[in-house]
Amino acid sequence: xxxxxxxxxxxxxxxxxxxxxxxxxxxxxxxxxxxxxxxxxxxxxxxxxxxxxxxxxxxxxxxxxxxxxxxxxxxxxxxxxxxxxxxxxxxxxxxxxxxxxxxxxxxxxxxxxxxxxxxxxxxxxxxxxxxxxxxxxxxxxxxxxxxxxxxxxxxxxxxxxxxxxxxxxxxxxxxxxxxxxxxxxxxxxxxxxxxxxxxxxxxxxxxxxxxxxxxxxxxxxxxxxxxxxxxxxxxxxxxxxxxxxxxxxxxxxxxxxxxxxxxxxxxxxxxxxxxxxxxxxxxxxxxxxxxxxxxxxxxxxxxxxxxxxxxxxxxxxxxxxxxxxxxxxxxxxxxxxxxxxxxxxxxxxxxxxxxxxxxxxxxxxxxxxxxxxxxxxxxxxxxxxxxxxxxxxxxxxxxxxxxxxxxxxxxxxxxxxxxxxxxxxxxxxxxxxxxxxxxxxxxxxxxxxxxxxxxxxxxxxxxxxxxxxxxxxxxxxxxxxxxxxx
Numbered sequence: 001x002x003x004x005x006x007x008x009x010x011x012x013x014x015x016x017x018x019x020x021x022x023x024x025x026x027x028x029x030x031x032x033x034x035x036x037x038x039x040x041x042x043x044x045x046x047x048x049x050x051x052x053x054x055x056x057x058x059x060x061x062x063x064x065x066x067x068x069x070x071x072x073x074x075x076x077x078x079x080x081x082x083x084x085x086x087x088x089x090x091x092x093x094x095x096x097x098x099x100x101x102x103x104x105x106x107x108x109x110x111x112x113x114x115x116x117x118x119x120x121x122x123x124x125x126x127x128x129x130x131x132x133x134x135x136x137x138x139x140x141x142x143x144x145x146x147x148x149x150x151x152x153x154x155x156x157x158x159x160x161x162x163x164x165x166x167x168x169x170x171x172x173x174x175x176x177x178x179x180x181x182x183x184x185x186x187x188x189x190x191x192x193x194x195x196x197x198x199x200x201x202x203x204x205x206x207x208x209x210x211x212x213x214x215x216x217x218x219x220x221x222x223x224x225x226x227x228x229x230x231x232x233x234x235x236x237x238x239x240x241x242x243x244x245x246x247x248x249x250x251x252x253x254x255x256x257x258x259x260x261x262x263x264x265x266x267x268x269x270x271x272x273x274x275x276x277x278x279x280x281x282x283x284x285x286x287x288x289x290x291x292x293x294x295x296x297x298x299x300x301x302x303x304x305x306x307x308x309x310x311x312x313x314x315x316x317x318x319x320x321x322x323x324x325x326x327x328x329x330x331x332x333x334x335x336x337x338x339x340x341x342x343x344x345x346x347x348x349x350x351x352x353x354x355x356x357x358x359x360x361x362x363x364x365x366x367x368x369x370x371x372x373x374x375x376x377x378x379x380x381x382x383x384x385x386x387x388x389x390x391x392x393x394x395x396x397x398x399x400x401x402x403x404x405x406x407x408x409x410x411x412x413x414x415x416x417x418x419x420x421x422x423x424x425x426x427x428x429x430x431x432x433x434x435x436x437x438x439x440x441x442x443x444x445x446x447x448x449x450x451x452x453x454x455x456x457x458x459x460x461x462x463x464x465x466x467x468x469x470x471x472x473x474x475x476x477x478x479x480x481x482x483x484x485x486x
Contacts (some may be wrong), residue, residue, distance in 0.1 A: 004060055053348075055093055055101045056329030056464055057081055057443060060310045061123040061179070061225070061294040062328050064098075065133075065155065072098055072298070073134060073155040074308070074328065075107065078120035079343075082320025083442045085406040090121045090137060092156055092486050097362070098298065098306065098330060098355040100462045102414045102447060104156055104406045107135060110219050111122070112148070112161035115139060121148065123179045123225070123294065129405040133207060133267035135159065136166065136191070138178035145178045147193065149209055166191070167202070167211045174200050174215050179225045179294070182208065183262060190262060192226040192237075194219065198273075199239060201263045218264040219257070219274040225294040229259075234258040236340065237274065242295035245324050247317050251289035254309065255279035256340060269339055280339060283309065283331075284343070285447045290314050292329065300355035304334040305340070311347045361394040361421075363385045363449045365461035368430065375469035382463045384448050388421035395420050396458075398450050402433060405442025405467075416454060441469035 013302040057063070061078040061458050067073060073095040081088060090107035108121065115121075130136070130448045132151055136229045139146045147164035152158060169177040176197030182204075183190040189204040191211075198221050203213030219226070223239035230236070236258045243253035257266030257274040265273050272278030283292045295309035310326035334348040341348030368381040388394035398419050401410030419427055431447055451457035 001065045008166055011111065012075075023410055032201060046214070052306075053313070053327035054095075054099055054330050057466075058310075059091065059328030060095065060321070060324075060326035062308050062310060063124050063126045063296050064308055065126045065128060066298075067128070067133075069155075071096055071155075072174065073126070074101060075124040075126050076310075076328070077122045077124070079326075080319065080321035082323070082328040082441075083406045084440075087120055087397055090124050090135075093328075094156075094455075095356045096359060096459045097306075098300065100363075100365075102403075102406055102445070102460065102462065107137075107150060107157065107159050107312050108161075108278050109384075112150075112163065114161075114164055115148075116141070123181055127182050127184060128155075129184065134182070136180040136182055138180060138193075138195075139165070140178055140296070141168075144170050145176065145195070146239060146398050147177060147180050147191065152153050162209055165285070166204070166209055171216050172200075172202055172211050173439045174198065174217075175220075176224070181226050181228060183228050192218070192228060194226055195224040196221050197221050199237075214427065216263045217275060218266055219278065219279075222279075223274070227484045228262070229297050230437045231335070234260060234338070235262050235266075236299070237264075238295055239274070239279070240295070241279070242291070242293070243324075244293060247293075247312070247324065248290050248314050250290035250312065251285070252293040253281065253285065254283040254307075256282050258338070281345065282340055283342050284345055285311075286349070288314060289329075290317075291326070292347045297333065298355075301431070302356035304356065305335070306355055307331050307333050307340075307342055309347075347457035352466070359391070360392070361396065361458045361459050361460050362389075363398075363448050363461040364452050365431070365446065365448050365463045367463045367465075371463065372469040373435055373465050375441070375467070376437040377467060379434040379437055380444075380446065380463070380465045381430055381432045382446060384461070385426055386421070386450055387426040388423055390424045393420075393422050394450075396450055396452050397454075398427075398448060399454060400431060400433075401447045401449065403442050403445040403447065405444065409415055410445075410447055410452075435465070435467050437465065441467050 035350040058079045064074045072095045076091045078089045088106045093101040095101045123138045125136045135150045137148050146168040149162040150159040164243040176195035177193045178195045189208045191202045196313040197217035198217045200215040202215045222241045225240035227238040238256045259266045259269050268278040268280040292311040296459045298306050311329050331342045332353045364385045365382045397416035400414035401414040403410045447462045449457040449460045
């Protein structure tokens with residue numbers, strides 16, 4: 001279901017300091033069950049991570065769902081990461097806690113046959129009903145943009161495309177039919193679309209694969225990227241305005257209006273209609289970040305709302321491919337007098353804050369050395385913190401994998417080590433891995449997992465490092481990993 005907070009509707013599938021004086025090299029597969037049980041000190045819970053980008057290098061136009069397995073899944077617009085892998089045709093990421101994310105693959109390895117050559121899928125929107133995941137997406141065309149649909153039995157696929165558009169602009173008589181958002185209250189389905197030709201609500205048939213009524217304009221031609229949630233008797237329409245992709249000069253931003261009817265009128269705080277110049281500003285650029293926008297809204301296990309969106313770091317505007325670096329971001333929404341507010345109205349302004357998720361353990365990694373590595377490679381040190389909840393112990397294992405550029409599969413570099421934590425205890429340790437000069441250039445991810453077995457992780461933390469140079473090489477050859485004294 002995808003009717004966020006809808007009345008009488010099924011909700012979205014919602015879904016140390018450790019004295020270790022030994023160094024490990026390469027695969028680090030020597031079992032040492034006693035080492036991580038030597039000294040575990042009582043500490044306060046791990047501090048919340050400062051609000052910052054959560055997905056790098058790019059996660060434009062993010063949409064998020066929680067599946068029955070308890071994990072969150074994020075889907076993003078197609079982009080060339082500059083990792084030597086070419087275009088990623090809609091990327092998929094997963095997370096246990098909405099903070100640490102892992103790339104797990106692309107939706108389309110090959111474009112569906114009806115897609116025109118060279119056209120890639122944009123602005124996905126994910127929903128789930130009766131075990132089927134539906135991913136709507138946009139296929140841009142200046143004259144006749146279309147909405148596509150792919151379905152899967154699970155959040156990572158395999159995906160089966162509908163084989164033809166759900167509809168195109170000329171089918172429904174409106175322009176700018178991209179940036180889909182599905183409202184499904186369990187009774188009817190309504191597709192919101194819009195790209196600076198007006199934002200429209202379009203009824204769909206029960207199967208959600210064809211239009212079934214006349215479009216209704218809910219916002220004017222300043223906007224795109226619609227998202228609707230329901231809260232306390234009101235539908236809230238979030239939209240984005242401004243050019244999304246103009247580098248440091250982009251004025252992309254998020255505005256909102258609310259209505260007691262799904263199809264409007266949507267009014268801002270002053271009572272002005274989004275169809276006639278209105279719009280309450282929610283999020284705009286800052287000195288550090290440009291162009292925040294195209295958001296979705298997620299609720300954590302404590303009932304707090306979070307806005308997930310993309311923004312461009314002003315000090316690193318482009319990917320190696322030349323595409324704009326639109327990183328995935330998250331910030332806390334606070335409701336004040338019936339209106340959503342985000343910190344001071346700029347990206348990453350609600351930290352330190354992190355979503356609250358009900359997990360049996362918390363894992364955090366934070367870099368202690370620069371994450372930009374030269375062509376000659378070098379070490380990356382990261383602080384690993386593994387914490388039991390305040391009200392429960394945690395008994396399990398911790399292990400470390402490294403993911404090399406262009407891969408969704410990790411290579412184990414630290415074999416599972418047992419941990420036994422009392423309620424509120426934290427294991428803190430420095431993890432080091434070294435990327436050699438001959439290794440491939442690109443983004444390396446270090447992932448620290450916790451779980452009963454390597455086949456059943458329940459949480460992970462991650463940091464990434466970018467190695468300069470050509471995007472060729474021997475990957476992890478010669479990579480070394482160690483645990484050092486804290």
